[in-house]
Amino acid sequence: MSMERTFVKDTLNKVGQSVTLKGWVDNKRDFGKLTFIDLRDFSGKIQLVGFQKMADLGIQDAIVITGTVKERGEKTINPELETGKIEVDVQEYSVLAKAATPPFDITKEELDLELPTLLDNRSLTLRHPKVQAIFKVQSTIVSAFRDFLKGKGFFEFQAPTIVPEIAEGGSEVFEVDYFGRKAYLTQSPQLYKQIAMSAFERVFSVNKVFRAEPSVTTRHITELVSLDAEMAFIESWTDITDLEDECVKYMLHEVETKCAKELKMYQATIPSTIDKTPVLSLTEAQQKIFDKTGRDPRGEKDLNPEDERDICKIIKEETGSDLVFIYGYPTKQKPFYVYPNPENPEFNEGVDLLCRGVEWSSGGRRVSDYAQLLNQVEEWKMDPSKITLFLEAFKYGVPPEGGFALGLERLTMQILGLGNIREASMFPRDMERVDLKLADKS
Amino acid sequence: MSMERTFVKDTLNKVGQSVTLKGWVDNKRDFGKLTFIDLRDFSGKIQLVGFQKMADLGIQDAIVITGTVKERGEKTINPELETGKIEVDVQEYSVLAKAATPPFDITKEELDLELPTLLDNRSLTLRHPKVQAIFKVQSTIVSAFRDFLKGKGFFEFQAPTIVPEIAEGGSEVFEVDYFGRKAYLTQSPQLYKQIAMSAFERVFSVNKVFRAEPSVTTRHITELVSLDAEMAFIESWTDITDLEDECVKYMLHEVETKCAKELKMYQATIPSTIDKTPVLSLTEAQQKIFDKTGRDPRGEKDLNPEDERDICKIIKEETGSDLVFIYGYPTKQKPFYVYPNPENPEFNEGVDLLCRGVEWSSGGRRVSDYAQLLNQVEEWKMDPSKITLFLEAFKYGVPPEGGFALGLERLTMQILGLGNIREASMFPRDMERVDLKLADKS
Numbered sequence: 001m002s003m004e005r006t007f008v009k010d011t012l013n014k015v016g017q018s019v020t021l022k023g024w025v026d027n028k029r030d031f032g033k034l035t036f037i038d039l040r041d042f043s044g045k046i047q048l049v050g051f052q053k054m055a056d057l058g059i060q061d062a063i064v065i066t067g068t069v070k071e072r073g074e075k076t077i078n079p080e081l082e083t084g085k086i087e088v089d090v091q092e093y094s095v096l097a098k099a100a101t102p103p104f105d106i107t108k109e110e111l112d113l114e115l116p117t118l119l120d121n122r123s124l125t126l127r128h129p130k131v132q133a134i135f136k137v138q139s140t141i142v143s144a145f146r147d148f149l150k151g152k153g154f155f156e157f158q159a160p161t162i163v164p165e166i167a168e169g170g171s172e173v174f175e176v177d178y179f180g181r182k183a184y185l186t187q188s189p190q191l192y193k194q195i196a197m198s199a200f201e202r203v204f205s206v207n208k209v210f211r212a213e214p215s216v217t218t219r220h221i222t223e224l225v226s227l228d229a230e231m232a233f234i235e236s237w238t239d240i241t242d243l244e245d246e247c248v249k250y251m252l253h254e255v256e257t258k259c260a261k262e263l264k265m266y267q268a269t270i271p272s273t274i275d276k277t278p279v280l281s282l283t284e285a286q287q288k289i290f291d292k293t294g295r296d297p298r299g300e301k302d303l304n305p306e307d308e309r310d311i312c313k314i315i316k317e318e319t320g321s322d323l324v325f326i327y328g329y330p331t332k333q334k335p336f337y338v339y340p341n342p343e344n345p346e347f348n349e350g351v352d353l354l355c356r357g358v359e360w361s362s363g364g365r366r367v368s369d370y371a372q373l374l375n376q377v378e379e380w381k382m383d384p385s386k387i388t389l390f391l392e393a394f395k396y397g398v399p400p401e402g403g404f405a406l407g408l409e410r411l412t413m414q415i416l417g418l419g420n421i422r423e424a425s426m427f428p429r430d431m432e433r434v435d436l437k438l439a440d441k442s
Numbered sequence: 443m444s445m446e447r448t449f450v451k452d453t454l455n456k457v458g459q460s461v462t463l464k465g466w467v468d469n470k471r472d473f474g475k476l477t478f479i480d481l482r483d484f485s486g487k488i489q490l491v492g493f494q495k496m497a498d499l500g501i502q503d504a505i506v507i508t509g510t511v512k513e514r515g516e517k518t519i520n521p522e523l524e525t526g527k528i529e530v531d532v533q534e535y536s537v538l539a540k541a542a543t544p545p546f547d548i549t550k551e552e553l554d555l556e557l558p559t560l561l562d563n564r565s566l567t568l569r570h571p572k573v574q575a576i577f578k579v580q581s582t583i584v585s586a587f588r589d590f591l592k593g594k595g596f597f598e599f600q601a602p603t604i605v606p607e608i609a610e611g612g613s614e615v616f617e618v619d620y621f622g623r624k625a626y627l628t629q630s631p632q633l634y635k636q637i638a639m640s641a642f643e644r645v646f647s648v649n650k651v652f653r654a655e656p657s658v659t660t661r662h663i664t665e666l667v668s669l670d671a672e673m674a675f676i677e678s679w680t681d682i683t684d685l686e687d688e689c690v691k692y693m694l695h696e697v698e699t700k701c702a703k704e705l706k707m708y709q710a711t712i713p714s715t716i717d718k719t720p721v722l723s724l725t726e727a728q729q730k731i732f733d734k735t736g737r738d739p740r741g742e743k744d745l746n747p748e749d750e751r752d753i754c755k756i757i758k759e760e761t762g763s764d765l766v767f768i769y770g771y772p773t774k775q776k777p778f779y780v781y782p783n784p785e786n787p788e789f790n791e792g793v794d795l796l797c798r799g800v801e802w803s804s805g806g807r808r809v810s811d812y813a814q815l816l817n818q819v820e821e822w823k824m825d826p827s828k829i830t831l832f833l834e835a836f837k838y839g840v841p842p843e844g845g846f847a848l849g850l851e852r853l854t855m856q857i858l859g860l861g862n863i864r865e866a867s868m869f870p871r872d873m874e875r876v877d878l879k880l881a882d883k884s
Contacts, residue, residue, distance in 0.1 A: 005675070007595070022675040023643075024839060041675070042595050042643035062675070062841035096675070097810060099839030123835035126641035135642075139598045153449070153484050156581045158667055158850075160869040161603060161627075161650050162616075164876045174604075175619045176627065178664075179656060183876050185603075185618065192869060199568035200577075201465075201484035208603050208650065214621060222620075225600055233447070233464040233483070233504070233538070368539060389877050393565035397466060397541030399504035408600075427602040427634060434606045434625055435831050 003066060009043035011083060014069045021046070021088065022064045022096070024127070027107040030055040039065070039088075046083040047072075050090040059107055060099035060127065066092045115420055119428065120436065126426070133262035134424060137255055138412045142206055144254035145227045145406070148247050154202040154229060159189030161208060165386055172212045174222070185210035188405070189228050190337070191390040194366065197230040197401055198393035204229040206408075216431050218420040221409065223429045230403030237339070237349040237365035238279070240402040241325050244353060244363060245277045248323065248406075255415060266416045271322035271355050278315050281328040282347070285311045301330045309357035327351040327364065336380035337373075339365040339402070353404070358414055363404025370394045445508060451485035453525060456511045463488070463530065464506045464538070466569070469549040472497040479532075481507070488525040489514075492532040501549055502541035502569065508534045557862055561870065562878065568868070575704035576866060579697055580854045584648055586696035587669045587848070590689050596644040596671060601631030603650060607828055614654045616664070627652035630847070631670050632779070633832040636808065639672040639843060640835035646671040648850075658873050660862040663851065665871045672845030679781070679791040679807035680721070682844040683767050686795060686805060687719045690765065690848075697857060708858045713764035713797050720757050723770040724789070727753045743772045751799035769793040769806065778822035779815075781807040781844070795846070800856055805846025812836045 006019040023041035030036075035054040039046050048054075048065060057063065067090040078084030102124055104113060111118065111128050118125050125131050146156065163186045166173055174185040186192075189207050196203040209226045229247070234240060256263070256270040263269065280288070286298045289310045297307050303326065315324040328347040331340045338350040350364035367373045373394050377384050384391060412424040422428040432438055448461040465483035477497045479490040490496075490507060499505065509532040520526030544566055546555060553560065553570050560567050567573050588598065605628045608615055616627040631649050638645040651668045671689070676682060698705070698712040705711065722730070728740045731752045739749050745768065757766040770789040773782045780792040792806035809815045815836050819826050826833060854866040864870040874880055 022841070042597065058839075060839045062839045064675075096841035097812075097839040100812075100837045102838065121834065123637050123640060123831050124838050126637070127838070132641065135597075135599060138600075142598065143592075150585075155484065155577075156584065157577060157868055158580075158650075160665060160871065162652070162665055162871050162876060164878070164880075177617045177619075178876065178880075179654070179873050181880055195565050195568070196868065198565060199574065208600075210604070212621070223602060223604055233506075370539075370542075389565050392563065395542045396544065396566050396569070397500075397502045397504045397539040399464070399538035426599055426638065429602065429604050431621055434604060434620065436606070438606075438620075438623055 005064075007043040008039065008041045008046045008083065011046055011069050011086060011088065015071055015086060016069065018066065018068050018091075019088065020064065020066045021048075023062070025057050025059055025061045025063060025099075026129075027059065028055065028057060037090075039063070044082050047078070047081070047087040048090050049087050050093065054090065054093060057093075057095070058099050059102060060124075061095055062097040062099070063093055063095050065090050115422060116437070119422065119433065122427065122435075130265050131423075133259070133265050134412060134416060134418070135426060136262050137259045137416060138408060138424065140255050140258050141251055141408060141411055141415075142225075142227070144251040145247065146204070146206065147254075148250040149202075149204045149229055152202065152243070154204045154231075155196075155200040157193075157196045157200070157203050157205055159186070159192045159196075159205045159207040159228070161186055172214075174210050174212045187211060189226060190335075190405070191387060193228050193230040193403060194337070194401070195390060195393045197232055197403070198396070198398045201232045202230075214431055218422075219410075221421055221425055221428045221430050223425070225408035227406040227408055228403065229405075230401065232368075232401040233399050234365065234402055235400070237327065237351060237402055240363055240365060240404060241277075241279055241327070241351055244351075244361065244404045245323075245325075248353065248360070249273050251411075252415075263416070266418075268416050270415070272316070272320055273323055274319055274321045277323045277325055277353075278319055278321055279325040279327060279351075280311070280315075282326055282330075283328065285326050288314055301333050303354075305357075308354055308359060312354050312357045322356050323360075324354050325351050326354060336376040336382060337366045339367050349402075351404070353406075355414060358410070360411060360414070361404050361406040363402065365400065365402040368394060368398045368401050370398075447506075449485040450481065450483045450488045450525065453488055453511050453528060453530065457513055457528060458511065460508065460510050460533075461530065462506065462508045463490075465504070467499050467501055467503045467505060467541075468571075469501065470497070470499060481505070481530075486524050489520070489523070489529040490532050491529050492535065496532065496535060499535075499537070500541050501544060502566075503537055504539040504541075505535055505537050507532050557864060558879070561864065561875065564869065564877075572707050573865075575701070575707050576854060576858060576860070577868060578704050579701045579858060580850060580866065582697050582700050583693055583850060583853055583857075584667075584669070586693040587689065588646070588648065589696075590692040591644075591646045591671055594644065594685070596646045596673075597638075597642040599635075599638045599642070599645050599647055601628070601634045601638075601647045601649040601670070603628055603652075614656075616652050616654045629653065631668060632777075632847075633829060635670050635672040635845060636779070636843070637832060637835045639674055639845070640838070640840045643674045644672075656873055660864075661852075663863055663867055663870045663872050665867070667850035669848040669850055670845065671847075672843065674810075674841050674843040676807065676842050676844055678842075679769065679793060679844055682805055682807060682846060683719075683721055683769070683793055686793075686803065686846045687765075687767075690795065690802070691715050693853075694857075705858070708860075710858050712857070714758070714762055715765055716761055716763045719765045719767055719795075720761055720763055721767040721769060721793075722753070722757075724768055724772075725770065727766075727768050730756055743775050745796075747799075750796055750801060754796050754799045764798050765802075766796050767793050768796060778818040778824060779808045781809050791844075793846070795848075797856060800852070802853060802856070803846050803848040805844065807842065807844040810836060810840045810843050812840075 003020040023039040026038040026040040035050040037048040067088040176183045331348045338348045353361040409424040445462040465481040468480040468482040471478040477492040509530040618625045773790045780790045795803040851866040
């Protein structure tokens with residue numbers, strides 16, 4: 001079997017020819033004299049028609065085969081499979097690596113495992129098509145985010161992970177022993193992307209952020225991927241919502257077209273969008289909730305989860321859009337860098353994007369005037385000496401600017417309708433688990 | 443000035459038209475009645491011809507102008523500038539953000555700052571064209587790495603940052619206080635990329651790695667970006683060198699074509715390559731050094747820095763190639779996962795790539811047979827219970843496989859001929875600095 005390897009997807013152009021394929025035994029069906037094997041490689045899946053002895057092959061064995069590509073009979077065509085109109089008649093095969101018998105049936109269409117079992121066996125469960133689908137969608141989201149922003153002249157930079165003491169304070173931060181001194185894991189690239197923006201005007205990053213929240217819920221993991229963008233020379237905060245609107249729609253469109261099979265596995269549909277995503281102020285949203293449901297959130301400082309679900313439902317009914325921007329939060333409720341509305345400084349020009357009842361992103365216009373920024377730092381009772389690099393960026397001239405951040409795992413989870421954010425992280429870390437369940441403290 | 447903004451690069455198509463431009467004052471030249479301004483936005487730089495009053499503008503002020511695009515006279519064309527054949531006659535301007543006077547002359551072609559000053563003023567120095575050039579090259583390297591591998595069917599995954607206790611041991615690792623337990627910052631995505639490979643066959647990642655080496659040298663920073671690839675179903679370790687060879691040449695080609703201006707600023711030339719990069723065993727390389735220089739490194743367990751310089755020089759003279767692969771290191775000198783040569787198990791099938799006297803990457807074939815892997819774990823005196831996810835991947839069938847890793851900052855540094863790796867990290871962290879110089883321990 002010295003013939004050059006053919007990738008599964010390329011067999012489509014090789015009907016009648018002899019090919020060598022390599023891959024894993026995804027499934028097998030034993031029909032006495034014939035054994036049908038689903039062979040999986042990185043490029044796709046194909047049916048092999050093998051002889052009786054191949055029934056001895058184990059699930060997940062890595063094999064190499066030589067055979068002839070032929071068209072299937074009309075009745076045996078599998079419309080679910082990209083290569084469903086062909087199959088390969090095996091002439092020769094050998095095993096490259098024998099697999100142990102999996103502790104559960106990995107060939108089932110639905111894995112039906114409890115989450116701890118899914119994660120305790122992460123290396124094996126990653127081979128399941130429905131698990132792979134999650135990360136196919138995730139990697140499509142990341143690529144779409146980058147491609148869209150590059151197309152708009154945005155510059156990719158690497159935000160740091162290890163950071164000095166956080167000026168904003170906050171206890172939910174991981175401490176690192178840094179040569180006997182204290183350093184921390186970044187909670188957000190916010191200040192660094194603003195620095196990078198002050199030099200490159202339009203920047204983005206795809207970087208890890210860390211949350212030491214001591215919560216075990218379906219929505220909490222400690223290590224997350226943040227998709228961040230920041231842009232200078234805006235006219236208004238609506239330049240940011242316009243940019244984000246276009247970016248998110250591009251990402252959704254990419255997932256819809258490139259992951260149709262994966263979406264189908266989860267019976268998921270891409271969120272509905274309309275030409276221009278509705279934009280409401282917090283006050284307007286609260287009024288609308290009151291008007292439509294009778295429940296009164298007016299005057300609250302933020303939307304609570306019930307408000308988020310209600311406003312999304314209302315907007316969906318009114319406009320058909322699953323997406324909605326909410327802007328104008330109480331200034332003091334948000335970080336020091338969010339721009340207060342000059343006409344009504346009690347409210348700011350921060351903007352969240354909600355989708356199907358959940359917050360997908362936050363962003364908005366930032367304070368870019370140096371004097372105003374120093375003033376905000378003072379009002380927020382922060383120590384300016386802890387953010388000197390950040391302040392320096394604004395000392396040397398930064399025009400009106402803003403940006404937004406999206407959480408990759410949350411987006412993945414929401415698009416596919418997953419029940420737990422851990423499923424949307426290949427190697428999820430939480431309070432109790434880093435790869436495996438952590439031993440009890442002793 | 444309500445006209446829609448034109449990006450600098452788009453002025454080229456607008457000769458004779460009125461445009462509104464926004465950007466930073468990169469430089470100015472005052473000629474009495476006329477003031478010439480170099481305006482910089484994310485897309486490029488252009489000369490403005492302004493009236494006398496514009497001499498009051500400060501360097502780095504963020505401004506908006508309206509003016510007319512016109513062709514320059516033959517004699518005033520600037521061939522160094524993409525927009526050098528045109529300029530903009532300013533009719534109106536206003537300042538969007540006033541810059542403080544920089545503490546050093548940021549308009550000079552060469553910044554000539556000591557490294558601590560360069561980094562203490564990172565936000566300002568990031569605006570200098572020669573500093574920006576470094577990160578333009580860096581982001582081009584990253585994009586080329588991703589694009590090349592995606593083109594070969596590789597799948598991008600997110601490797602974790604927080605890891606449990608390292609099975610291989612090693613003291614040069616940062617400890618994280620993980621809810622009162624100990625966790626660590628990853629030194630390499632190696633084991634995770636092998637897990638991801640076992641499921642997706644061809645994978646890559648662009649992720650942070652951390653080195654707690656207590657060294658203050660021109661080559662040490664604690665936070666680095668690692669470009670990692672791993673591939674299953676190889677025939678031999680030479681499949682890995684072939685892949686890496688093609689990948690690195692693609693990256694160099696992309697930098698050469700997309701960063702010509704940036705390379706010129708550093709008087710840097712892309713390393714010379716030949717059709718097939720030479721591949722030598724460690725033993726052959728040592729013999730060659732002995733033969734050519736009289737110095738005798740034969741029998742040593744690795745190449746030392748002098749050996750690396752010598753072998754690169756010799757290969758360059760013999761073949762014209764700045765790149766050379768060295769394979770076959772003493773098995774016990776390398777990690778447990780490197781594949782021992784079956785015909786001579788004292789040496790392994792690990793491969794390093796050297797360029798111009800420096801190691802750029804390491805990689806090679808890995809141990810993929812489960813029984814052999816367990817055996818290696820035992821021989822290396824490692825605790826298998828600390829790498830259960832990793833071992834599980836191989837329990838369920840992994841064919842011959844291998845991969846490689848490149849260090850992004852080192853590549854950037856080498857290509858541009860920078861004197862210190864800190865220059866190749868936007869926010870470099872070392873023993874003494876996290877953004878700013880760390881306070882003395884007290």
